[in-house]
Amino acid sequence: MLPRRPFRDRENYRWQSLYFRYGAMNSGKSTMLLQAAYNYRERGQMPLIVKPGVDTKAGTSVGSRIGLEKPVDVLLGAGQSLSAAIEKVTPLDQVDAIFIDEAQFLEPAQVDEAFTLAVTTRIPVLAYGLRSDFRSRAFPGSARLMEPGALHRGA
Numbered sequence: 001m002l003p004r005r006p007f008r009d010r011e012n013y014r015w016q017s018l019y020f021r022y023g024a025m026n027s028g029k030s031t032m033l034l035q036a037a038y039n040y041r042e043r044g045q046m047p048l049i050v051k052p053g054v055d056t057k058a059g060t061s062v063g064s065r066i067g068l069e070k071p072v073d074v075l076l077g078a079g080q081s082l083s084a085a086i087e088k089v090t091p092l093d094q095v096d097a098i099f100i101d102e103a104q105f106l107e108p109a110q111v112d113e114a115f116t117l118a119v120t121t122r123i124p125v126l127a128y129g130l131r132s133d134f135r136s137r138a139f140p141g142s143a144r145l146m147e148p149g150a151l152h153r154g155a
Ligand SMILES: Nc1ncnc2c1ncn2[C@@H]1O[C@H](COP(=O)(O)OP(=O)(O)O)[C@@H](O)[C@H]1O
Pocket: 023, 024, 025, 026, 027, 028, 029, 030, 031, 032, 063, 064, 065, 066
C-alpha cells in the first residue's frame, strides 16, 4: 500500500514514475527543465531542483545557454542519498515534483533511489541529461535510467 499524500491533489494520482529526458549537449535540456519547473511554481506548487555536485556547468545553478539560470535546491554529493539530501532542505511531503539536471552524473544507486522515491511517494521525478559521452559510451547513471523502470524520451 502506497503512503497516502494528504495534500493538494496528490490523492488523484494513482502512481508516479521517474522520467528521463535525454538529448545531446546544447539541445535545450536545461532550458526545458527550467521552463517545466517554472510552470509548477506558477501554479503554486513546489518543484525542487537537484543536480549532481560533480557537474561543473553553471556551478551550483542549473543554467541554460540562452541565459536562464536558477540556483539548485539540492546539490547531490557522491554516495549521498537523494531523499536524505532533499529532507535536509525541505520535507518531502511539501514537494510536488523533483527535477534533476545533468542526470548522467547520477550514480546507478541514486537512479534506483529516485525511481523508488517516485513510486512510493507519488512525487514525479524528472531527470534530464546526456545518454552517452564523447566516446559514445553510456554514462553509468544514464544506462541505469534507460533500463526498465524509468520512462524515457529523447529531448
Ligand atoms: N524551447 C526552445 N526552442 C528552441 N531552442 C531552444 C529551446 N530551448 C533551448 N533552445 C536552444 O538550446 C540551446 C542550449 O540550451 P541548453 O538548455 O543550455 O541545452 P542543454 O542543457 O541541452 O545543453 C540553445 O542554443 C538554445 O537556443
